[in-house]
Amino acid sequence: MEGVSGGDEEDMGFRWEVREEATMTIGARICLLVNSAFHKLSVKYETTDCWTETQATVVIMFNDFDKSTIPDLTGRVILITGGTGGIGVEIVIELAKHNPAHIIFTGRNAASADTTIKRAHALTPRANITFIPCDLASLTSVNAAADKVIAVCPRLDVFLPNAGIMATPPGLSEDGYEVQFATNHLGHALLTRRLLPLLEKTAAIPGADVRLIITSSTGWHGGTMQFDDLRTTKDTRIAMGRWKRYCDTKLANMLYARELAKRYPKILCFSLSPGVVGTSLVTDLSLFDRTFVYVSQLGRIRTVEQGSYNHLWALSVPRESIKAGEFYEPVGKLSTYENASSKDPEMKGRLWEWTEKELEKWLK
Template structure:
């Protein structure tokens, strides 16, 4: 995987509004800081920690004085929190040009979200799905404006190759007895990201929707793991772990690459490499549709 990206290819973002989830840490910070240099109308980012958010804003505005950067508190593991965040964004901004569904957790201890979902699946997929669905009218409204180029970029991982979609256990902590259960749950959530991006692209073809991976990045997702899991990551990815800045390159590419050069619904590896890898689940023509319908059913009360 390439670690290079030419930042001079990032276009002038004048008039555009950009949303980044997970902007309080890791590659989310790097995305906010870099894009603030390119004259956006507004950058909005979400996260759980208001103190970390102030650090992100201070760092970005130190390099880009006058940049309009706002924080909206949002816990993706809480649909109540996601719904409130969506309300604030919709009320505050008349348009939304780029949505980076970037936040995530990895290999966390067994647990359920407050809504009863396995916590990794809740954070990485269900919460983002609700935020996406709530924002779709604003995204579609923006795309209808002259010269608009609306993009929805969902952060996944090459871990999705090991994912499976079993809909029954998504509200349980199944497989927690074995040491690798937490990794399987992570893989499953990352497969959901890829499938959801594909189905989103199919159902909303006027929007450019696709998924990307940053690669393996030395952020808190790795450093906060148990000693055993950190050792597993560092040994298995020896020589391939990126800095957070390098980890942001595929996302910056996703915003900068000419629209006609990107395949809607596809999955891109760093930097800008169309993935040709597939798993049995990803090749199932019905799987993305099944995930969409399951998700719609789960979110129904929030979308009425």
């Protein structure tokens, strides 16, 4: 059975009618806060001649992806953050097989970066791959990384802001922002803003297809945008506070993609979720949080390779198949979900203005 927003599915003799509810229970909200691909759904199923209705949480099943559909990338320059671990490594290795002119990836760990390059070169010896150190929790580091990207790239066809942290303890970045928000949104926003002139320059080249693909998560469903506490640890002392802070950053990723799509229509900008993936984002959690994720996601956690599929799809699908500013679940499923913050027509603009103000000194 494949989860959908509406319609019928046939599965092992049962007929499933799946529809998303506007109002979610506390249990469903908690599932959203753990970066799940769950929705609170109402499920009606039929056995023989009897209808029974129950409330259940039904996983959105993930479609497969055929890597042979990835086009030849000759001449294209690709940048991905977080290429030293998780799905970022898989994306670098796979894209290297398709003849791009240059792949640049960022991360904090030089030894892990060397491993990524060696793995890619073992399969594609002539691939042109460059590592640039970057700590997204440090705007100084991000600014320096942007300088290096601009120095080595005459063009930039695809930018994948992919790196991130999840459910970390309360803390501040070196610039004084809540650390998850600093890493997942603000650092990427600075890198994006610094690289927008290069992206626009590339988009003006005849035949160019420039894409800015921001990694978010279905966790944004549980996020809210409140701008007055982003220079605090946002430590609410509630049990799931670390997850709530994470969800807020994923909402920011999605909203920022929408605003970028509006302001820069020549660049195809949208956001996506890789699904719930068994990377270090999960394995490095506390025992309690790991147990919570594994139990709530039993049988639904994707391999790292599978976690790369939505990004590879987003790079491969014809441009006209993508709706700018939208959010896609794995693999290539256009999401229609909205929450109070995402429905607010002014929210993405408010996030843009707040972000511009905070980055002002770096953009002069």
